[in-house]
Every structure is written in C-alpha cells, then in structure tokens.
Amino acid sequence: MKTREVLLAARPTGAPRPADFRLVDVEVPEPKPGEILVRNIYMSVDPYMRGRMNEKQTYAQAWQIGQPADGRAVGEVMKSQNPRFPVGAIVASNLGWREHYVCNGEGVLTIDRALAPLSAFLGVLGVPGFTGWYGLKEIGRPKSGETLVVSGAAGATGSLVVQIGKILGCRVVGTAGTDDKCAWLTKQLGADAAINYRKAGDLAAAVREACPKGVDAYYENVGGAILDAVLAIVNPFARIALCGMISQYNMSTPPPGPANIRNMVGNRVLMQGFIISDHMNRYPEFLAEVGGWLNAGRVKYEETIIDGLDRAVTAFLGLFAGDNTGKMIVRLGPEPAAAGAR
C-alpha cells in the first residue's frame, strides 16, 4: 500500500520555510515476522525540532536531507506479526511525520486509553508535559508562598508548569503573546497574573509589577528580554530552569544576553539547562502524578489541532509565530472507537 510522509528538503538559515520540507508518496511494506503496521492518528510538532533541521548535531539527532522527519506520534496497530502489539492496540512512537509505518516495535509503547484522550499523550501526558513537570520539580523547586514566573506560559509545557505552580501554592505569573492566551492563563488555569509580552512596553516594569515580592523560581521557554527582566528582581537562592529559548531558534547570531546576569552572584541564583530525554526513567512517576491531577480535574489542557499531514509544516511553522494555545497537534486520521465498542 501507499502512504505519505514528510521529508526534510533543505536546511534553513534563520526562519524555516515550507520549501524546506517535501510531502512524498512512499510504499509501505507488509510487516514481516516481529513487525507491526501502524496508522498514525496524531503527530506532534515541537519547538525543539527546529534544532534538528540544522546540520550540526545537538542533543537530538539532526534530520537528514531527503529523509523523513520524525517525532512523537500516536497511532493504531493495523497489522501485527508481533505478539506485544495486537491489532487495535494504541501505541506511541517516535515515527511521526508520516501516515503509516512498519517497524519491529522498538521504542514503541502501548498507551492506556482509559487514562486520557489519545492526543493528550502528545501533550499534557507526553513529552511536553513531562518536560514541564521534571524541570519545575527538579530545578525550579518552587515552595508554597514563593513567586514562580513562566515564559511561554500558554504553550504545551508552560501551561502545565503554571498549573503545577498553583497546586504547589505559589504566586504564578505567566507570559504569553496574545490577550486571549493571557486571559486563558488567569481565568482558566489560575495564574495570578499574565503578561502579554507583545503589548507590555517596558517588560521589566511589567514583570516587576506582577512580582511585588521578587522572583523565586523561573521556568524559561522563551529566552531574551523576559530572562533579563526576571534576573533584575531575583530573590536570594532563586532557581531558573532553562527548558528552551524559542525566541532564538531561528536566529543565526544570538542576541545580547541578560545584562542582569551579575545579580546571580550575590543572590546565589542557580540556572540550569536540561533535556528531558536524559530523565526518561522518571516518566512513570510523572504519568502517575499528572495523570492523577488530570483525572481529578486539577489540571486542564488545551490543544490547537491542525488536520492533515499536508498541513504539518504549517503547524510546525506556527509554533514560532505563537499560533498555538496549548499543545500544537496534527491530526492524521480518525480515532478508532473506544475498546469496549469494538
């Protein structure tokens, strides 16, 4: 049978363009013994993928020109020659950016549909949520009564960080790029204040006003001026978790760094970058805790769903324009009926 996949066609300098990708038809082989054929239902587009378009290897393997892109996806097993994955099983894999695939099951995980809707396994219960949970708990370490600032707060990761901060008893201030996102943060997710960085004017003053007691923990998704504004008013022993700096991914030359970095010395500030793939052993613990909060209604999530593999590139590019509220997801096909109805 035929299927479609998205190749990397060219390596961008600066902002990626649609022409850097190509949608192609390919043949899907029949699964051999030990193999499964999976139909993808949802695939993830994530900011970190910008780094994979570069030639230089970073922590995640570079995509190769002429080869399919890859990333997290959730799909349904259509044919199986592997007893671990019966037909009808719902599985998560790293084989996104394609409508079907055949593989031997390595790196494929069966998903418990009872826990949450399928798409949630790419967002709040997937790598973006796991990233937020880990970075906040292990690096940000906010305590009750402290002030937590989250940049990119309306994104897949940031929106969970905001809510965990509230569960932990913090004053939580989020930044986002539209008034609608800010309203979502304060009215739906419980943030104490939200700053529209595009409209704030003097961002440092806006952060100062929103954090009258200074900043004890900062969860960084964006980079640039917000980090500097936070460093201007960090409290002693503040912790800064560096998850990402999406504002800089399309810049060939980085902008000047935070002038207020010198405040880190006297205030004994800790700043630490991390990559979630170093910590996959903590995923079950995350799934138990955040899955529990989700089912108890203590954690909410939003998704921006784009339909069709032919629009996956649009969805990906939209991340850098801030087109998404919550997790940006590409739907590749219909969900199967729930297990009981089969």
Place this chain on the structure above:
Amino acid sequence: MKTREVLLAARPTGAPRPADFRLVDVEVPEPKPGEILVRNIYMSVDPYMRGRMNEKQTYAQAWQIGQPADGRAVGEVMKSQNPRFPVGAIVASNLGWREHYVCNGEGVLTIDRALAPLSAFLGVLGVPGFTGWYGLKEIGRPKSGETLVVSGAAGATGSLVVQIGKILGCRVVGTAGTDDKCAWLTKQLGADAAINYRKAGDLAAAVREACPKGVDAYYENVGGAILDAVLAIVNPFARIALCGMISQYNMSTPPPGPANIRNMVGNRVLMQGFIISDHMNRYPEFLAEVGGWLNAGRVKYEETIIDGLDRAVTAFLGLFAGDNTGKMIVRLGPEPAAAGAR
C-alpha cells in the same frame, strides 16, 4: 591611647576614588572585663568590598558613611581581660581598616601560627582561598581529564582554584591581565595555558584555542567577555561557579550579558552563584585539606603587600586595576617574634 582607622566618607558612583575614604585618629579605650585590645598586623582588601560602598544592602552589610570600614584582619592581643585570648595570641577578626581595636571576642578566632605565615590567613588559608576551594569543589566539580577555565586566575581566589584543578587532574586554563601573571600561572602554578585578556584580541578564539576539548568547568571571577567565550564552547553537563564579576563592580549599568547563554539549554549547563559566608561550617574541612597541600608544597601562593593603613585605599583601588598578583594585603605593623622566641 590613640589609633587610626579608615572611614567611608562618600558613596561612589562608578569607580571609587580616594576621597570616598578618610583616615582619622580615634581614641582606643582600655579593655573592660571580657574584652581584649588587639593590634592589627595585616588587613585584607577584597573586591567584594566595592559592593559594601553602595547604599543598597546586598549579601554583605553596607558600610555606613562616617563609620569605619571593616573586613578581615590578623592581629596580636596586646591586653586581655578575656581568658579565651591571652596576651600574645594571634587572632583573626572582621575588624580590619584600623590599627587597633577593643572588642569582647565575638567573631574573633585564634590562629595557629604553626600552620602557615600569618598573612596566609587572609589569603590562601583565609576567606579568598576558602571561597575558591568551596566553589570549585561544590559547584565546578571538575573531574580528572576535564578542562577547567579560571578567570582572574592570578588573584587570591583564582590562583588556588588553578592549583586545585591541577591536583584534581584537569587541564587548567587561566586568564589574567599581564604577561607576568600569565607566566606565573603556567611556570609556577602549573596551569596548562594562560590567556592575557588585555592582549588576546579575539578572546573567544583564544579561549577556543586553549581548550581544544571544550570547557567542562568554569570558575568565574571576572564577568563579561570571558564568560561568553566559555559559553560558546561549553561541553555537555558543564558547571559554572559564579564567585564574582570584578569587571562589573564599578559599572552603574551592566553591560550586555553573554549571548551564548542559549547554549546552556542543549548542553544542560549548570551555572550557580554563591557567597562563602553561607558555608562557614565547611571552613575546618577546607583548612585541613588546603593547609595539608600547603605544607606538602603542593599549593603555592603569592602576595602583593602594601605597607601602612594610609595606603589601604590605594591597595583597595588597585584590585580593580589588577595591580595585585595573588592576595592583596595591607601590612599595618610588624609581626611579633614566633611563640618559641617570646
């Protein structure tokens, strides 16, 4: 009796000037019961004291206008009404910037003259050495075979950090501001390379050349361009100990921060500021380890000694011009003969 002390006369904006201080004659009272009269022999001038000239309280208490400055000093007990400190005892205190003082012994420590020359208790075995030892061991954590970069490497703190790095088996690269200091680092202290930041031209290129395997640990005393050059070539899981940023202490407005801070994310870099007074409980452990190295000849130190309280301000201002190699010390009076000779 009369003695002399140095007052803060004015708060500087930018670089301090001699007129910001005033040398005055004051009366020293007779010690009352529980008190001691101490003649200071050596006093310390340190970069962190610049922060104490500002009105704004930082981690160290601000000096008050019209009041004597203070800081570490080593002296001899001349009169005693306190059995813990007999006449002739050598003591360290925070009552520098004066030739004599009377106090009740609070915060005063008796020094073991057998361990090292008296002035060493203000440098390699005092707070500067302790600061280097703690920051390197607890934050920098260099392992054998790794590359350690030290800025301000010819200073009181940096020069010990360089030597501990060599004891731990690292490739050690130091930066300093004169060719003589650089020669001291490589020829006397064992540094593998030294960079004269004033002559290097392209500092990033110089750091890259000196660190062909990248940087695993960085000990920061200076701030600015060196930090950025290090961040350009940090290795995964690098650690950066922020001890001080002397290049910025006299700036009212901080310069742009390190553009390469974005490299901290993918490389999982940890950067942490610290203040040694938070960790005084570790001082005995430091004294045992570094005192042992000193007596075994594994650690060397240099001092730049300026004579006379009337030149204490000159010595202090000289720190910001890089006038010192090793510890900058002001000698206020002669050392007493060793105990055996008394």
